[in-house]
Amino acid sequence: MRRLLLLTLLLLPAVALLRAQAPQAPPQEPKLILFVAIDQFRYDYLPRFRDEYKGGLKTLLDRGAVFANAHLEHYPSVTAVGHSTMMSGATPAISGIIGNDWYDRETSKQVTSVSDPLGKLLGAAGEASSPKRLLVSTIGDELKRSGSPDSKVIGISMKDRGAILPAGHMADAAYWFDNASGAFVSSDYYFPQTPAWVQAFNAAGHVKEYAGKTWVAGRTMPTEPGPKLNAAVYGSSYGNDLLESFAEDLIREEKLGQRGVTDVLTVGFSSNDSVGHTYGPDSPEAHAVSVGVDGSLGRLFAAVESAVGIENVLVVLTADHSVSPLPEVLESQKMPGGRVLGDFFAPARAALEAKYGPGNWIEATAGTSPYFNYKLMDEQGVDRAEAEDIVAAVMREHPQVARVYTRQQILAGRAAYDAIDSRVLRSFNPQRSGDLEIVLNPFWIRSTSGTTHGSPYNYDTHIPLIFMGPGIKPGRYYKAAALNDAAPTIAALLDIEMPSGSLGRILDEIIK
Ligand SMILES: [Zn+2]
Helix, strand or coil, X not given: CHHHHHHHHHHHHHHHHHHHHCCCCCCCCCCEEEEEEECCCCCCHHHHCHHHCCCHHHHHHHHCEEEEEEECCCCCCCHHHHHHHHCCCCCHHHHCCCCCEEEECXXXXXXXXXXXXXXXXXXXCCCCECCCCCCCCCHHHHHHHCCCCCCCEEEEECXXXXXXXXXXXXXXXXXXXXXCCCEEEEECCCCCCCCHHHHHHHHXXXXXXXXXXXXXXXXECCCCCCHHHHHHHHCCHHHHHXXXXXXXXXXXXCCCCCCCCCEEEEEEECHHHHHHHHHCCCCHHHHHXXXXXXXXXXXXXXXXXXXXXXXXEEEEEEECCCCCCCHHHHHHCCCCCEECCCCCCHHHHHHHHHHHCCCCCEEEEECCEEEECHHHHHHCCCCHHHHHHHHHHHHHCCCCEEEEEEHHHHXXXXXXXXXXXXXXXXXXXXXXXXXXXXXXXXXXXCCCCCCCCCCCCHHHHEEEEEEECCCECCEEECCCEEHHHHHHHHXXXXXXCCCCCCCXXXXXXXXX
């Protein structure tokens, strides 16, 4: 009797534990992660055009977890950095993707975030691209490594960097658009040749379907097939439509989400960026391409619904950056801002020559960052820290320079009192970055026409961030969120390892 009692007592905690565990069923595994990035999409395009959205953006706004205060917590706010951050959770200091391009000291050449001189482009003539410069892992990489090697991970975009960087190193494929040929191309990094369905899609010559068409009043496509038509399609709403058609073939042919494992598809709609740069965010063209991408996304959701069932799909939508209004529009509204024209680094070169004598002291620049000529400085016994201070002092006198950071200052962590400083600090990579980081005043840009992005200010960093699908609590969320919170949140939902460089927060407020 006593033994029975003892046994019962011993078993009690186990029974209690089982009871407590019963409701904690593992979250439903999505069949597909559909990660959508719209290139250059301002947060305010959501409220501004909300009444006109009838497609995918409407579905996301109605049924998703919508962040009203999501920002890029990095600098510069450009395409490659945004796309390298969204599925890695890493900022440029760690990911190594410090810009769309930079100066590579090892080869003394300008490189892009994905340029791969050893690779071979598949499907057209030209330079190859691959994720080799990305130093960190992505969600796709960690999913495959976390016991799901059969998961397919594929990235597509009109831009190489938009396709390659979110997908990651172990991706099964990445496809992007080649303006010269009008084909979707890839690289021998992924396979020796593109699959037959890709070749068939290209052979069908879908670009021609847009010849002579008008996408917004006054903007008509060339009538003749060729590079001009290809570029015009890319720079209009039709570019998004074309990419969406490609995505539909891909989901069907690769059977994404239909194979009993979780697959990952990243889709980068690039045409919004091209339109925004040319016409500015307040133009009828930006309006048209925003409503247009809502339609493309609606068709993509319909395809996913019939192939996988949208309730089995974790959808994440975001943007790689926003954009500044056109300086001329700002001026007409009595707002600050303008164009910084002329040779930006002339005062820096002059100051170095005044101190150290004639010489090519700055051997390259990337954006507003100069790269000193280390070889010459070493030969002449120039103290680099002193040279940095000289350039910093003269650049601070520029009427439109807001802040200057030297390499020594950043490496010593001597600056971080607000978000602007921390965005710059967390984006400095000692091997790849230049010797100073120079930030202009708000709304000042260096483009001679149109507009651009790249600054650490809200008009460039405030982005949409929406989650929808299994395990997500719909609603509107006001707590601060960052683009680099997306990857750790997806990792938590999938219960897989964190991407290697992720510094983001799990957005647990949206998790059921
Ligand atoms: Zn972009």
